[in-house]
Amino acid sequence: MLSEKAVMEIADGAVCDIARRLSGVELTQAPSSLLSSNEGHSLVIHTKRGYSLTVVLHASNTFLLSAAGRMKRETVSTFEEAAVYVKEFFNILCGHIVSAINNKVHSRTIFDMPEIFLGAYQEPAFPPDSAACALNYYTANGPLSLRLYFDENV
Amino acid sequence: MGNRLMIVDDSMFIWEEMKHLLADSEFEICGYAKTGEEAVSLYGELMPDLVTMDIILPGIDGIDSSKLILEKWPDAKIIIVSSLAYDETIEDARQIGAYSFIFKPFDKEQLFGALRSTLQGSRAFK
Numbered sequence: 001m002l003s004e005k006a007v008m009e010i011a012d013g014a015v016c017d018i019a020r021r022l023s024g025v026e027l028t029q030a031p032s033s034l035l036s037s038n039e040g041h042s043l044v045i046h047t048k049r050g051y052s053l054t055v056v057l058h059a060s061n062t063f064l065l066s067a068a069g070r071m072k073r074e075t076v077s078t079f080e081e082a083a084v085y086v087k088e089f090f091n092i093l094c095g096h097i098v099s100a101i102n103n104k105v106h107s108r109t110i111f112d113m114p115e116i117f118l119g120a121y122q123e124p125a126f127p128p129d130s131a132a133c134a135l136n137y138y139t140a141n142g143p144l145s146l147r148l149y150f151d152e153n154v
Numbered sequence: 155m156g157n158r159l160m161i162v163d164d165s166m167f168i169w170e171e172m173k174h175l176l177a178d179s180e181f182e183i184c185g186y187a188k189t190g191e192e193a194v195s196l197y198g199e200l201m202p203d204l205v206t207m208d209i210i211l212p213g214i215d216g217i218d219s220s221k222l223i224l225e226k227w228p229d230a231k232i233i234i235v236s237s238l239a240y241d242e243t244i245e246d247a248r249q250i251g252a253y254s255f256i257f258k259p260f261d262k263e264q265l266f267g268a269l270r271s272t273l274q275g276s277r278a279f280k
């Protein structure tokens with residue numbers, strides 16, 4: 001079983017690395033979320049076939065459009081156009097997080113396709129024994145936050 | 155004619171990225187499948203020299219799709235391309251007979267390295 005600190009370190013390392021490589025920006029940690037609940041979009045992934053983990057990325061549209069534009073190598077001006085790139089960004093990020101956890105807890109957990117929501121994701125009630133961690137960042141292209149909810153098998 | 159590559163990935167981004175990286179090279183993209191089921195049927199139609207296969211796909215996953223292709227066409231040269239790169243998945247890829255494993259996100263050097271060595275019949279897994 002991993003501590004919340006260990007999960008946070010894995011998630012922090014993965015999001016900083018993937019943001020740098022795919023969107024070309026450096027992330028700086030912020031003490032709390034810089035986004036209001038009606039700003040930006042959220043991407044959500046749930047794991048299956050193993051431990052229970054939900055990863056939520058809430059990011060400003062500026063960050064998401066800019067990441068999509070860099071991945072597409074041309075300007076992306078609407079979120080509809082950005083969605084395919086943003087989903088892949090999130091898929092890759094979650095792949096890195098889940099792979100690192102799997103290697104530590106010797107699991108074969110995988111995850112479902114990501115879902116996208118307008119604004120902040122309204123989390124359902126997670127079981128009382130589940131843990132959560134939140135990471136908040138600001139970047140040159142706008143803020144983002146990453147939240148992870150996981151059970152005792154992580 | 156270049157070496158014919160079939161891409162299996164549900165993300166259009168990967169297809170665009172490979173198209174960009176492989177432009178003016180010895181490789182040509184001959185087909186693109188978004189699901190495992192589509193990959194098995196398209197492989198039979200195209201008989202490509204190489205296949206890049208994602209793991210997380212709608213329907214049957216990339217490992218099972220590769221297994222189905224290799225059962226029918228044991229000479230298929232499949233490279234797994236995924237961000238799900240943990241020990242057991244890499245071992246699964248080796249066991250089903252994939253030639254190599256590329257971690258997403260990848261760069262040009264990593265992509266060409268895997269494509270060229272697989273084409274020559276060299277396996278990254280020992």
